[in-house]
Amino acid sequence: MDTLIETSSFLFLLIGSFLCISGGVGILKFPDFYTRMHAVGVTETLATAMILIGLMLQNPDALVLLKLLFILLLTLLIGPTASHALAQAAIKNGLKPELHKK
Amino acid sequence: MLTAATLAILIVMFMAICRVVVGPTLYDRILAVNMFGTKTVLLISLLGFVMGRPEFLDIAIVYSLINFISVIAVLRYSDSSIFHHSKQQK
Amino acid sequence: MLLAFLVAVALAIVSMKDLFSVIMLSGIYGLLSASFFVAMDAVDVAFTEAAVGAGISTLLMLVAITMTGRSEDPDRHKPFLALAVVVVTGGLLIYGTFDMPAFGSAQAPIHQQVVPRYIQHSMEEIGVPNIVTSVLASYRGFDTFGEVVVIFTAGMGVLALLSVARRPEDIAEIDSLNDSMHEQHLILRIVSKMLLPFILLFALYVQFHGDYGPGGGFQAGVIFAAAIILYAMLFGMSTARRVINQSFIQLLAAAGVLLYGSVGIVSLLEGKNFLDYGVLSDDPVAGQHLGILLIELGVGITVASVMVIIFFNFAGRRENAHSGEENEMQNNNRGNNKT
Amino acid sequence: MLMDHYNYWIVVVLMMTGFYIVIAHGNLIKKIVGLSIFQTSVFIFYISMAKVEGGTAPILEEGIRQYSNPLPHVLILTAIVVGIATTALGLALAVRIKEAYGSIEEEEIQRQDNLDC
Structure with missing residues (x-):
C-alpha cells in the first residue's frame, strides 16, 4: 500500500516541478506582458497545488496535513485574485496588449 | 525526490529574478515578484520536509499572506503614484 | 546557492x-x-x-x-573614490575571515561556553520547548524590555514627524477623495473580506503558539498590523480611521509597554529582582510560563499598534499631499470659472 | 577548505555593496535601501555563525541531540525589529526633507543649505 502512496507522491512532485519550470520559461520567453501574465497565472496555482498534494502524501502526520491544507486553500484563493488585480491595474493604466503580433 | 523539486524551484526563482531585472514595464516586475513569492512559499515547505522539521509550514503561511498584501499594496499605490507623478510633469 | x-x-x-x-x-x-x-x-x-x-x-x-x-538622477559623485574605499575595506574584512572557524563546525568557540547550559537547563527551568523564546523572554527579559521601549519611541518619532493637523473641513475633502477611488476594487474587497478574519486569527495563533513552535510577540504584532494595513488600503483611509481611531491606537501602544513594565514591577514587589517571573505563581516553572505569556502579549500589542501608527501617519501624509493638490486645482478651477 | 569560508565572503561582499550604495548614491531613499542591505548582511553573518553541521532548529524535541546555537537567533530577532523602526524613522525624515527642500538629492539639499546661511 505505501509503495502506491510513495509513487503517487513522487509523480505529483515531478509534475509539479515540471509545471514550475514551464512557468519560469514562460515568463522569460513570452513577448508581451499579458502572455507572460497568462503563463505565470496558470502554472503558479496549478504547480503549487501539485507540489503541495505531493507533500501531503509524503507524511500523514495530522497537524502537518492541516497546515498543508491551509496553504493549499490560501494559494488557491490568493493566486487568481492577485493576477486579476494585476491585470486590472495594467489595463487601467493604458498597457495595451499587442494584438497584431504575427 | 524532494531535493530534485527544491532544485527545480531554485531554477525558477532565478528566472524570476532575471525577469525583475530585465522586465521593461513596471507590471512585469510586479508579476515576477508575485511569482517569486509563491515559489518561496513552496521552497520553504519543501525545505521543511527535507529537514524533517514540520514547523516551517507556519512560515510558509505567513509568506503567502505577506506576498498577497505586498502585491495589493504595490498595485494600490502604483496607479496613484503614476497619477501623482504624471501630474507634476504636466 | x-x-x-x-x-x-x-x-x-x-x-x-x-x-x-x-x-x-x-x-x-x-x-x-x-x-x-x-x-x-x-x-x-x-x-x-x-x-x-x-x-x-x-x-x-x-x-x-x-x-x-x-526617478533618481543618475549622477554619481566621484564613484571611483567610493569604489576604491569599498574595495579596500572589503579586502581587509575578507582577510579577517581567514582565521574564522570553518562554517558549521561544532568546535567553533561560539558553541562552547554558554550554549550547552542553555540547551540542557532551559527545559527544566522554564519548561518552554522553544529555547529562542525562553531566552528572549526570561533569561534576557530586560533587553527585550529595552527593545520594546525602542519600538515605542520610534512610533512616537514618526508620529511627531508626520502627524497632520486635521482641519475639520479638510476631512470632508479627503473622504470624498477616498471613497471615489475605492469603488472599483470590488473583487479585491470581497476576497480580503473573507481573508481578514483568517489573518487576525492566525496572528493570535502565532502570538500564543510562541512557546512551542516559531512565533511570539514580535511576529504576531507585525502580522496583526499587516491585516489592518490591508483593510486600510482597500477600504480607504477614512473608513479605516473610523474603525480604529488614532488616539485609541496610541493608547494601546503605551498600554503594551506598561503591561511589560508592570510584570517586571510585580516580580520586583515580591522581593525578586526586576523581571524574574519565578515568583508570579507558587511553583517557579508555571510562573515562568505565565510571565512569558504576559510579556509576549505586551510585546505583541506594542509592535502591532506602533506599526499601525506608522502606516496611518505615512498614508495620512500622502492623502494630505493629494488633497493639497486637489484643493489648488479646484481653487484655480473655481478661480477661472469665476472670472 | 574553500566551502568553509564561503558564507563569510558572501557576507563581506553584501556588506560592501550596501556600503557602496550609501556612499556613492545621492538619493536619500536609495541610501536607506543601502543601509537595509548592509544590515541584513550583518544578520546573515550572525546566523551563519550559529549553524552547527547536522544540528536542527533550536526547538527541544525528544530524539534530537544536536541543536544549532539559539543565542544569535535571539539577538537577530530584536535587531530586525529595531531595524524596521529605524528605517521607518529614516523614511519619515526623507518625506519631511522632500517637503522642506523640494528634493531628496543630497547635492540639491547642500546647495540650498549654502544659500540659506
Whole structure:
C-alpha cells in the first residue's frame, strides 16, 4: 500500500516541478506582458497545488496535513485574485496588449 | 525526490529574478515578484520536509499572506503614484 | 546557492535607476534572506524577517516613494573614490575571515561556553520547548524590555514627524477623495473580506503558539498590523480611521509597554529582582510560563499598534499631499470659472 | 577548505555593496535601501555563525541531540525589529526633507543649505 502512496507522491512532485519550470520559461520567453501574465497565472496555482498534494502524501502526520491544507486553500484563493488585480491595474493604466503580433 | 523539486524551484526563482531585472514595464516586475513569492512559499515547505522539521509550514503561511498584501499594496499605490507623478510633469 | 542569489539581487539594486524597481528588488532581497534563514535552521528569525523585511519595509518605502517622486538622477559623485574605499575595506574584512572557524563546525568557540547550559537547563527551568523564546523572554527579559521601549519611541518619532493637523473641513475633502477611488476594487474587497478574519486569527495563533513552535510577540504584532494595513488600503483611509481611531491606537501602544513594565514591577514587589517571573505563581516553572505569556502579549500589542501608527501617519501624509493638490486645482478651477 | 569560508565572503561582499550604495548614491531613499542591505548582511553573518553541521532548529524535541546555537537567533530577532523602526524613522525624515527642500538629492539639499546661511 505505501509503495502506491510513495509513487503517487513522487509523480505529483515531478509534475509539479515540471509545471514550475514551464512557468519560469514562460515568463522569460513570452513577448508581451499579458502572455507572460497568462503563463505565470496558470502554472503558479496549478504547480503549487501539485507540489503541495505531493507533500501531503509524503507524511500523514495530522497537524502537518492541516497546515498543508491551509496553504493549499490560501494559494488557491490568493493566486487568481492577485493576477486579476494585476491585470486590472495594467489595463487601467493604458498597457495595451499587442494584438497584431504575427 | 524532494531535493530534485527544491532544485527545480531554485531554477525558477532565478528566472524570476532575471525577469525583475530585465522586465521593461513596471507590471512585469510586479508579476515576477508575485511569482517569486509563491515559489518561496513552496521552497520553504519543501525545505521543511527535507529537514524533517514540520514547523516551517507556519512560515510558509505567513509568506503567502505577506506576498498577497505586498502585491495589493504595490498595485494600490502604483496607479496613484503614476497619477501623482504624471501630474507634476504636466 | 541562496547566497549567490542574494549577491545578484544586491548588485542589481546598485545598478537600478528607477526607484520603484529598487523597492521591488529590496522586497525580493528580504524574501531571499528569510528563506536563507530557514535553510540555516533559524526558524523564529525567518518568521520575523519574512513578516517585516519582505512585507512592512517594502510597504513603507512604497508609500514614501509616492510622496518623494520615483526617478533618481543618475549622477554619481566621484564613484571611483567610493569604489576604491569599498574595495579596500572589503579586502581587509575578507582577510579577517581567514582565521574564522570553518562554517558549521561544532568546535567553533561560539558553541562552547554558554550554549550547552542553555540547551540542557532551559527545559527544566522554564519548561518552554522553544529555547529562542525562553531566552528572549526570561533569561534576557530586560533587553527585550529595552527593545520594546525602542519600538515605542520610534512610533512616537514618526508620529511627531508626520502627524497632520486635521482641519475639520479638510476631512470632508479627503473622504470624498477616498471613497471615489475605492469603488472599483470590488473583487479585491470581497476576497480580503473573507481573508481578514483568517489573518487576525492566525496572528493570535502565532502570538500564543510562541512557546512551542516559531512565533511570539514580535511576529504576531507585525502580522496583526499587516491585516489592518490591508483593510486600510482597500477600504480607504477614512473608513479605516473610523474603525480604529488614532488616539485609541496610541493608547494601546503605551498600554503594551506598561503591561511589560508592570510584570517586571510585580516580580520586583515580591522581593525578586526586576523581571524574574519565578515568583508570579507558587511553583517557579508555571510562573515562568505565565510571565512569558504576559510579556509576549505586551510585546505583541506594542509592535502591532506602533506599526499601525506608522502606516496611518505615512498614508495620512500622502492623502494630505493629494488633497493639497486637489484643493489648488479646484481653487484655480473655481478661480477661472469665476472670472 | 574553500566551502568553509564561503558564507563569510558572501557576507563581506553584501556588506560592501550596501556600503557602496550609501556612499556613492545621492538619493536619500536609495541610501536607506543601502543601509537595509548592509544590515541584513550583518544578520546573515550572525546566523551563519550559529549553524552547527547536522544540528536542527533550536526547538527541544525528544530524539534530537544536536541543536544549532539559539543565542544569535535571539539577538537577530530584536535587531530586525529595531531595524524596521529605524528605517521607518529614516523614511519619515526623507518625506519631511522632500517637503522642506523640494528634493531628496543630497547635492540639491547642500546647495540650498549654502544659500540659506
